[in-house]
Amino acid sequence: MELKDALVELIRRAATDLPPDVEKALRDAYEREDNGTPAKAVFKTILENVKMAREKSTPICQDTGSLIFYIDFPVGDEEKKYREAINAAAEEATKRYYLRPNAVNPITGKNSGNNVGINHPYIHFHQWDKDEVRIRLMLKGGGSENVGTQYKLPDATLGAGRDMDGIRKVILDAVWKAQGKGCAPGTIGVGIGGDRATSYILSKEQFFRRIGERHPEKVIADFETSLYEEINSMGIGPMGFGGKTTVLDVFVDYQHRHPATFYVAVSYNCWAFRRKEMIIKKGEVSYVD
Secondary structure, eight states: OOHHHHHHHHHHHHHHOOOHHHHHHHHHHHHHSOTTSHHHHHHHHHHHHHHHHHHHTOOSSSOOOEEEEEEEEETTOOHHHHHHHHHHHHHHHHHTTSSOOOOBOTTTOOBOSSSOBTTBSEEEEEEESSSSEEEEEEEEOHHHHHTOEEEESSBTTTTBOSSHHHHHHHHHHHHHHHTTTTTSSEEEEEEESSOHHHHHHHHHHGGGSOTTOOOSSHHHHHHHHHHHHHHHTTOOOGGGSOOSOSEEEEEEEEOOOOTTOOEEEEEEEOSSOEEEEEEEETTEEEEEO
16 A cells, blocks of 8 residues: 555544544533433534544544644654655545645645645654654644643742742633633643643653553552542533533653743643554555444
């Protein structure tokens, strides 16, 4: 299979087939809600939508999102061929209606019409020592992107210092301000430390973790669990209608920072938590949910 064709299939899968761990989390949330409530009805509609999208191979959401790729490739490989293949695949996937045209020039306001533009799709390249290529794709909706935010600690307005409790306060503030916007229930990715750009990048990369997958360090894993429980006790619920599930999970990671800065980026992903990956090894392509 040519690289472009393999990438078109990756995009199709991401756009039309919700990952099983996300679907299970939505089904579990449906079971937790009380009968006759708006929350129960919302989850029922979401699950019907997921089923229909998979069966008909049509987009899960009318906003098919921005394409964000993370590519891990061996030493000696080149970036150019992947960038060219991704651009061609994005254009083809748009023609097949797996994607809505979502690349707009911010100066002219003109839509490219094919999801290809300056730095679009977004591609993060990483070189590794393995003899295989891993290509991970996230389709990130605009509504959920709009409620992402970043804090600089200390934050006097929230009484948030440069410690774990301060980090907790700003995360809760971000979720409270988002309310039902961004198509709750969402998944929260948190990036602590770094500079302004890298804290956001780290927060978004957390969305490649599986629902229920905890951080390898116990202190962070426990922090994730406590945040999940506290956020869901807020009662915001799906689409802001109230209910027991406001987030499907919370993923946190950190990186070293400059002594003068302390950034916490909070990224939000909607219930249409679209991510897929593919592995290329010895010319063979395999897909991973």
